Amino acid sequence: MVFSPLSYATMSSSSSTDSAFPCISIIQRQQQGMVTLAMTLLVLFLSSLMVFQSSAGLLFEIRTGNNMLRQKQALGAARGGLDAALAWLVSNGSVSNFTNTANWTNDATGPSGNNQKANSSIFPLAISSQTIGDYPVSVSLWRNSAAANVLEIRASSSGDGVATVSERIQLGTTTTSTSTPVTLNLNTVAPIVIKGGMSGVTGNPSVAAGTTGIAIMSSESSATINTGGHGNSGLTVTGNIKGSAFTGTAWDLVFPKTSKAEMKAAADYSTIYFYDGETPPPKNWDTNVGTASKPGILIFDTDAGCPKLNGGVVIYGIVYYADDCGNNGWGGAKIYGSVVSDRPITKLTANSQFIGWSSSIGTGTVNLPPVTSTTTNNTLAIKTASWRDF
Numbered sequence: 001m002v003f004s005p006l007s008y009a010t011m012s013s014s015s016s017t018d019s020a021f022p023c024i025s026i027i028q029r030q031q032q033g034m035v036t037l038a039m040t041l042l043v044l045f046l047s048s049l050m051v052f053q054s055s056a057g058l059l060f061e062i063r064t065g066n067n068m069l070r071q072k073q074a075l076g077a078a079r080g081g082l083d084a085a086l087a088w089l090v091s092n093g094s095v096s097n098f099t100n101t102a103n104w105t106n107d108a109t110g111p112s113g114n115n116q117k118a119n120s121s122i123f124p125l126a127i128s129s130q131t132i133g134d135y136p137v138s139v140s141l142w143r144n145s146a147a148a149n150v151l152e153i154r155a156s157s158s159g160d161g162v163a164t165v166s167e168r169i170q171l172g173t174t175t176t177s178t179s180t181p182v183t184l185n186l187n188t189v190a191p192i193v194i195k196g197g198m199s200g201v202t203g204n205p206s207v208a209a210g211t212t213g214i215a216i217m218s219s220e221s222s223a224t225i226n227t228g229g230h231g232n233s234g235l236t237v238t239g240n241i242k243g244s245a246f247t248g249t250a251w252d253l254v255f256p257k258t259s260k261a262e263m264k265a266a267a268d269y270s271t272i273y274f275y276d277g278e279t280p281p282p283k284n285w286d287t288n289v290g291t292a293s294k295p296g297i298l299i300f301d302t303d304a305g306c307p308k309l310n311g312g313v314v315i316y317g318i319v320y321y322a323d324d325c326g327n328n329g330w331g332g333a334k335i336y337g338s339v340v341s342d343r344p345i346t347k348l349t350a351n352s353q354f355i356g357w358s359s360s361i362g363t364g365t366v367n368l369p370p371v372t373s374t375t376t377n378n379t380l381a382i383k384t385a386s387w388r389d390f
Contacts, residue, residue: 070159074160075389078165081157095172102121105117114142132157136157136159152166164389170381171378176375183368184366186210187359189337195344205330206352207236207353209356210361214241214245215239216241265369266368272296273299283305283308292316295316295362306325311331312333325347332351335352
């Protein structure tokens with residue numbers, strides 16, 4: 001092997017250095033090891049610090065999450081208590097109870113704007129003290145005495161979490177109207193119905209009972225019914241005369257569920273005709289009313305007078321008189337159904353025919369104005385933008 005002079009010189013120099021200073025080499029190696037150890041410890045320390053920091057952050061997040069969960073549970077419990085109270089109010093609340101001052105106690109510790117708290121007489125313990133999940137819930141009902149129709153429900157939950165919610169409701173009422181159809185069966189009405197007696201019969205009128213078998217029905221005794229019969233004139237009666245048959249008015253007997261005001265409002269002057277002082281009738285009546293299949297009602301109420309029913313007129317249904325007809329004759333009409341008078345009948349002249357209704361004529365059903373009934377119900381309405389959960 002051939003060595004160059006340079007290589008030989010380098011090797012000789014290094015060998016001579018290590019031989020001459022062996023301690024320096026050892027110290028250098030020891031220093032390098034200490035640096036490495038220090039660096040390792042530093043890295044380990046920093047890594048541990050990062051782990052501890054990360055663990056602390058994770059623990060904080062866990063605690064925060066648990067707190068949020070408990071808070072949500074508490075809020076849910078409070079809302080549940082409020083909803084239960086609202087449902088109870090809808091089912092059991094009475095506006096009259098909630099507006100009665102005896103059911104409220106002055107208390108200024110409630111929600112802002114309220115000065116009275118409902119006592120147990122209208123807000124029972126089962127609603128005011130509840131347990132929902134693991135949370136006790138206290139519910140109270142408040143109002144301001146100056147605005148008694150506005151109530152405020154407040155519900156507070158306690159336990160691992162705490163929450164309070166409130167909401168205002170408006171008390172009110174609604175009125176519902178219901179119409180019930182009313183019909184009159186002409187088969188049940190005698191052909192002549194009088195509040196009082198009968199006298200002054202002239203001519204040759206006739207009355208024949210229908211299905212009821214009663215020809216004349218009066219509020220007074222049958223002795224007050226004078227059918228005439230002097231000479232060749234008088235009322236020919238086929239059927240029974242029933243006295244003391246009713247009390248009250250003849251109108252109420254025939255139309256027990258219909259007032260005169262309702263009948264007037266329903267007048268269409270094709271089936272129901274209604275005349276009084278405001279709507280006077282003609283002096284003499286010469287118009288046919290109703291048919292066998294669709295009977296009508298002709299009403300001459302107070303101040304309408306007593307128009308004469310001209311000969312040849314045919315009426316299917318009921319003719320009602322409120323005034324005395326003593327100053328006017330009855331004419332010679334033919335009436336299938338009934339004449340109803342709330343005054344004694346006098347001056348029954350000419351040849352009028354009163355024929356009681358029977359199935360041979362028709363069904364005899366007359367549609368009257370419906371009966372309208374009203375029902376008042378309590379209402380509870382949640383006031384807009386009144387919810388509070390803070």
